[in-house]
Amino acid sequence: IQVQLFDQPNSTQWKLTKNGIFTMKSFYMDLINFGPLSRSLHIWKVKVRLRIKIFMWFVHKQVILTKDNLIKRRWVGSSWCCFCDHDETIQHLFFECPLAKILWRTIHIAFNINPPVDIASLFRTWLAG
Template identity: 85%
Template sequence: IDVQLSDQPDSIHWKLARNGIFTVKSFYMDFINSGPISRSLHIWKVKVPLRIKIFMWFVHKQVILTKDNLIKRRWVGSSRCCFCDHDETIQHLFLECPLAKLLWRMIHIAFNINPPIDIESLFGT
């Protein structure tokens, strides 16, 4: 989201449509044209609540508001992970942080699922 500060009242402009108004068609066309669909199509078939599917899709697209992504949007704050004090990225938060590694180890022990090496392999792509 591109934010510009001014004294004018707030307004919302949908960047995917020329007139700035949200439509399902504009969202769908962006979704279709944003890269290979097959890489994230299986996310929508998982039997979990929709909000979890959307979160998984955001992780796959690497647009989760981790501290590195917030800083790109001019957020002022520490870029360090609150769990281990390394720079917080999606890769770090979900795979490299000692807490994430512990969780993946528990998943490996409980379900014999090997931890992914990167975000792409997390989704089987």
């Protein structure tokens, strides 16, 4: 950040807009075009609510607070999935758990979409479609 000193009262200006006033749109566009989100750009173009886009981005980055990720943060508790008797990971929760398999099978039958086998294939499917 460049700072210039003047003999005037302090003020701030947002450099991402012409009028110097902060807007979420300018911040969002800067993040998409130049920030850490650019590798996940396709997620931000999907026409769904923002909270769903954020959740999709968290899944893509594999930072959902599944029990394995909680344990890495010194959480004390069972690592077992609450739907079955396996350790809860993102891979397990979204693809390997019997409940997840039922949901993906339902989506396959209803929409003729082949179920993904992992996070990477899930996002390749969205890119292709």
